[in-house]
């Protein structure tokens with residue numbers, strides 16, 4: 090018999106109940122008991138969902154983030170949040186995640202947040218110092234086991250492994266975090282002992298760093314840890330996901346644990362080597378269902394591959410999704426409006442567990458026992474493969490006709506910047522914004538009314554144009570040099586375009602947790618991408634008609650469209666990206682044709698598409714920047730291309746950024762005191778840069794002085810004639826009361842700097 094299990098489930102609830110409960114709790118509208126009740130209900134629903142599996146997973150639920158939970162489990166709370174009495178409350182927990190501010194005391198900064206491997210989930214970064222001590226706080230985990238009311242031998246708690254935990258954190262005093270391992274391991278030993286005492290037999294211990302390039306020191310830390318933990322009274326399932334083990338394969342197989350889980354959706358070819366290396370007494374858990382995407386699995390193909398493995402391993406084989414299902418939406422059945430054919434190709438969290446069960450049944454009792462289900466699955470896959478909505482010959486024709494020169498500007502930057510300067514006639518240190526202006530309650534209401542049929546298209550359009558007119562008036566009053574239309578009509582920078590392009594499907598409820606209570610709803614790219622009409626022209630042209638200043642057209646770039654969608658798995662990502670680039674290229678050319686002189690192409694997510702292994706970075710950057718080039722660089726010399734990226738790490742990718750050859754790049758810098766411009770300076774970045782001087786992630790209004798200081802720092806690194814002044818990012822989450830004074834101060838700063846350098 091094969092054993093089924095999973096690595097973790099979505100935890101925001103079917104209707105995002107957790108999100109709404111958390112936000113109400115933070116606003117003081119819900120008490121702790123009510124919040125706990127919502128959380129308990131979600132765990133109970135998840136228990137029901139997994140009841141079809143052999144092992145039940147506990148410890149995957151979190152009120153905010155599982156890494157933050159681990160920090161609390163090990164008593165590793167940043168000193169600035171530590172209470173005298175040493176007792177931690179729910180509010181302490183949220184304070185570490187969100188920062189603390191009250192009227193009497195100065196605000197305490199939240200712990201940092203960063204991306205969880207190559208996903209769009211963000212975790213709270215553990216903080217370490219050479220003095221960090223750990224103390225086990227196991228009560229919550231034990232309660233989660235007992236509350237299931239199930240035989241604890243069937244329960245598999247999940248914890249982060251000690252080495253990955255240290256790897257994920259940050260040393261705050263420059264000390265070596267690995268020095269803490271000797272202090273951390275006894276805590277793990279204690280934890281495992283207590284879990285055994287609670288009746289638990291198996292513990293899932295996650296060490297996903299095994300799919301990354303590890304130095305000898307980190308490899309040694311893994312060896313050291315698991316040798317020290319090998320006498321624990323529970324069986325450890327060492328768990329890896331998100332990629333292949335490669336050079337860590339032997340290490341992963343040899344660590345003294347009772348079982349190994351690997352992501353077999355991405356590394357089928359490694360599995361036979363693993364089986365050869367894995368000692369005979371160990372369990373092998375194969376992650377056969379892709380936990381990162383929303384497509385139906387090819388059950389027959391999986392079975393054909395898995396059956397011989399099963400006959401070889403028998404009881405030693407476990408099967409599961411490749412990783413936690415946190416990264417996919419919960420339930421496809423909720424999508425009532427999704428095109429039925431496309432829906433028949435998809436599988437969300439719940440459906441993936443059903444697929445898993447089917448495979449187990451087929452292995453245990455033969456394929457005949459589930460022949461109808463297997464046939465349905467095969468039919469769905471076949472219609473997807475043959476569908477004319479997936480393969481569009483005209484798109485392939487265009488793809489074949491792409492020439493290298495399509496990704497290149499006509500003239501080098503020095504030449505075209507002169508042409509643009511003449512056309513645009515901008516002052517030195519021009520001011521602009523990143524695109525969006527406040528998304529007010531009335532804008533959102535209009536969108537809802539339109540969606541619910543309460544507002545006709547014409548009245549909706551009229552309302553949006555009023556918003557645009559208001560936004561232009563405000564910018565003119567402030568005196569900004571390059572205006573934007575404000576993006577009132579965009580619900581989301583990816584979904585807005587996805588709704589209008591062929592090859593995209595938009596869901597209603599397919600939310601995925603991004604961090605804390607924040608969720609995203611990525612569109613699904615199911616087929617070849619085609620654009621049939623101009624997507625932004627009407628708003629952009631209208632905005633330009635209201636002002637004599639240059640209006641910057643605003644698009645989401647191909648790489649960001651790709652990285653923030655669920656993508657098709659039947660062709661390389663690079664191909665899909667290039668199709669997006671072609672569609673957006675047409676949009677760029679339409680805007681140019683309409684007389685728009687500046688076009689910004691946002692690539693907010695370019696960096697996050699970087700593969701986990703550095704050895705694969707160049708490959709990704711090459712096709713990603715080529716796609717950007719195809720999208721952006723078909724324009725005349727006189728059209729100015731901007732791009733925007735909202736992060737601050739450019740060290741390793743500056744060459745690729747320069748190769749994109751945007752005339753202006755606006756970036757997030759205000760929090761880093763312009764330090765990140767060092768990279769641009771050292772690289773001798775040739776084009777213009779707009780370093781953000783206004784941190785839009787807080788409601789604070791930056792002062793004139795702060796912004797002047799930041800710009801002076803920037804001017805020390807980058808020649809003033811290649812600098813712009815702008816906020817860090819879009820202003821959609823801010824309120825007009827904050828935005829207007831902040832931009833007024835920014836404009837004044839520009840004026841003063843111009844005077845002083847004239």
Ligand code: GLN
Pocket residue numbers: 523524525576582643691693733734735818819820821
């Ligand atoms: N143009 C977008 C905006 O201003 C950019 C958002 C982003 O970078 N995430 O909202």
Ligand code: ZN
Pocket residue numbers: 523693733734735817818819
């Ligand atoms: Zn941004």
